[in-house]
Amino acid sequence: MQKNDPSRIYRKGTFVLLLLVVFLAITFLLDYIRISGYEIFPVRPEKEINLQINELYYQLANGKEAVDWGQLEGGLEYIQNEYDCADFRLVNLIRILYEAEDRMPESYRKQTQEVLFNFRYWWDEPGENSMCYWSENHQILFASAEYLIGQKYPDRVFSNSGLTGRQHVEKARKRILDWLEMRWNYGFTEFYSGTYYVEDIAALINLIDFARDEAVVVKSKMILDLLFYDMASQSAHTLFVSASGRAYEGNRKGGRQSTLGRLIHYFWGEGQDPGPGMTYGLLKSPNYTIPTVFSEIAKDSSVQVIKQSNGLDISELHAEGFGGTDDRSMMMQWGMEAFTNPEVIRNSLHHIRTYRMFSNDFLADFKMMDFSLLRWLRLEPIISRLLKPQSDGVAIQKGNTYTYRTNDYTLYTAQGYHPGTYGDQQHVFGMNIRNHFGIFHTHPALEKGVPNQSPNYWVGYGRIPHSVQDENVNLSLYALPEKKGWMEMDLLGYTHAYFPTSKFDSALLDGRYVFGKKGETYCAMIGAEPFELREGTTDNLIQHGKRTYWITEAGAAGTDGSFAAFVQRVKANPVAFDREALTLTYRSNGKRYELAFGKDFVVDGKVVDTNYRRYDSPYVQADRKDQTLTFRYHEKTLFLDFDGLLREVSD
Structure with a gap:
């Protein structure tokens, strides 16, 4: 027989492959037995405890x-x-x-x-x-x-x-x-x-x-x-x-x-x-x-624009020194509730293993990723990218917030907050009708009555809109996919708003328009499709469709005259919506607003920069990581020097 007999090489290769298969099978079986034995500790007591x-x-x-x-x-x-x-x-x-x-x-x-x-x-x-x-x-x-x-x-x-x-x-x-x-x-x-x-x-x-x-x-x-x-x-x-x-x-x-x-x-x-x-x-x-x-x-009570940057994006973690598995890095990552995202999932699993946390009910689902082969081959990020689990949306990323504050209302937005991604407990847009109540719209993650802490019908989002604001006008585009994600709980084909008609002094629902008046405060919402109140409700405004928009404009008697004049003006404002390209144009009070989903927000032909400084308001101006801050209003000040441990209050 020749030294390099092909049949001999084949038999040897088959034997090695068989050994590998047996090894992997045994490893998988041992992992499965180990994982199945994890004890889960209770989150809450079985019987209510009187806490005093x-x-x-x-x-x-x-x-x-x-x-x-x-x-x-x-x-x-x-x-x-x-x-x-x-x-x-x-x-x-x-x-x-x-x-x-x-x-x-x-x-x-x-x-x-x-x-x-x-x-x-x-x-x-x-x-x-x-x-x-x-x-x-x-x-x-x-x-x-x-x-x-x-x-x-x-x-x-x-x-x-x-x-x-x-x-x-x-x-x-x-x-x-x-x-x-x-x-x-x-x-x-x-x-x-x-x-x-x-x-x-x-x-x-x-x-x-x-x-x-x-x-x-x-x-x-x-x-x-x-x-x-x-x-x-x-x-x-x-x-x-x-x-x-x-x-x-x-x-x-x-x-x-x-x-x-x-x-x-x-x-x-x-x-x-x-x-x-x-x-x-x-x-x-x-x-x-x-x-x-x-x-x-x-x-x-004056009219003010308040801009602010809050938190970090996951993409910034490594550059800011929070990409590892040390305690400080994990405090930032898990403080953001970032667990399953591809950038951090290996860190999460390392931390859970190190500190015996598979028994924690909040983290127990991670046991499905606790197989040795996945760890050895570093497959966890790849699996996360492929599966795109809804839990990725739990991560709270940087909020560039814009608030238009008047004596009659506040209108606020987390500008361009990760459009189209899953949501959990985030709240990216709304309006306060003075201090009476708020209004907002959302894409519900689950149908009404389906139990889940978050996200659900009124909490968080199934899919987050592209939402932007300039002064008293907000534009929001929803682009819901045709098919739900592999691990997505549900994918409802409509969006809805909390718009409590019974709490307004006057409310008018007219096709794609809805208006409300409370005291001296006015608000208008415009949709791509006709609005309808959900059966049996006075506060649940439905807009059907997967590619839609909501325009919200705030007003008040002092700036808009009568409520009837406000309604008439808003209904006359031009709106253009391209459902395929997902672009929206709105004109109001001499301004032209343009938004393309996932792209730029343009006002009067100029692209709006929505990546804000740490503080940008009439009360304080500062960049991220500035050592000192000065808050000032009406000759009252507060000076802070963080590293110098100096805090000076002028009252």
Whole structure:
């Protein structure tokens, strides 16, 4: 037989291939067995727990002598079991420990300490649970709690981590300073969130009141200042609704959920006590007072254009130093809720594996990607690009926000925010009818009544429109695909608007037009197809079609005369829409607006640059990463030097 006998080579090759197949099969089987064994921890308790820590702190803070310390029990049980949002329950528990521990009965003091010493304060510590550690607000809540509890008990060894309180302080301090620096340089990822700014306030005011570190305290004050500037500049009187990285139904429509736990009513309204809540410490703080300049801005009734850049795009992560798997990078990536996007999916899986987080219910679906072959061949980004999962839309990317603010209304837009992509909790456009209520349009991700926290019928988007604004006019183009994505929950063939006709003084629905009048405020919406109210509703305006537009124009008696004149003028405005090319042209009040889907926004023949500076408003001008900021209005100023730890208030 010849040395290079082809039959021999063939048999050898077949044998090697067989070995490879067997190896891969065994690897797959072992991976499958391992993955199937992952235990998922509960997010919430099976039976509702009576949580009264906020009520107890409220009583203590207002001088009530005889309190029922049994109000601690439900909260301690919740924290001990590490249910999601246990960090919320720690906020006022910490304030009780720092302000009233001497009043606490010994049995409750010991029980509290036992719970706190066994708690898992960060994802790198021993244990497993289904707490969300990673979103922007949770990051600072956990770090604030770990720092202050460690500071309270510096020499105690925490039984879960094996670290002393002093070591916990140092560990949390780095995360706090990283988090604060990110907010200073880039703003809030969860920008203008009527829900999550509350949590940020709660964490920051605790650090301001109790931390014994000058850098932590002063920088926390500065970031709280930036948060209050956002609130002041985006509020419509006592309504805080604007374009947002994370918004729920009430955050879009207005009402109780749009007053930041009633804080706006307290500071800029009639001063009503907001009652028990996570942010009540702010009202009792001896160390932080909202600078007067922000109160002046909040009450400014003049016409203003407010531009701002908030957060980062995924494409910027590497250039900005956040592309790795170190703690700081993951805080930015996961703070953006970027998990499955091709640019970060390997980082996510590395982090989940490293810190035993497949058992976390929020991350449990990642187990389907936890096969060794995928990791060895680095296939995860390729699979993500091919599948284009709807979870990619969870990522909160940079919001270049434009707000046109008048005494009668605010109109706001996250300019050109990733048109055509999936959405989750983003809110890219709307109008506030003074401080009465909001209106907005969206492409629902799911049909009405289908349960899902987000996205759903009123929260987030199935597909995000290309939405742009100039002063009192917004143009939005929707381009819905013919077929839903492979992992898309649904693809509804219509868009709809929240337009509560019963809340207006007058409302007129006329084919492709709808108008509303409330007090001195007017609004108009124009569509590509006739509008219709969904059967049985007075606030749910439907526009059928997958390639459509919504034009929104705001007006007021002072600038437009009578409501009838406003209606007549808008109906006479020329509109041109090319459904195939997805281009829209609108003329109003002598201006010509042009928008091409995924391309330029043009006003009067000039391309509009919608990539904004960090701050661009009459109140403050600054670029990203500027070391100093000066807020100024009505001779009131606030000067901040972040690295120099200098904060100067001129009231």
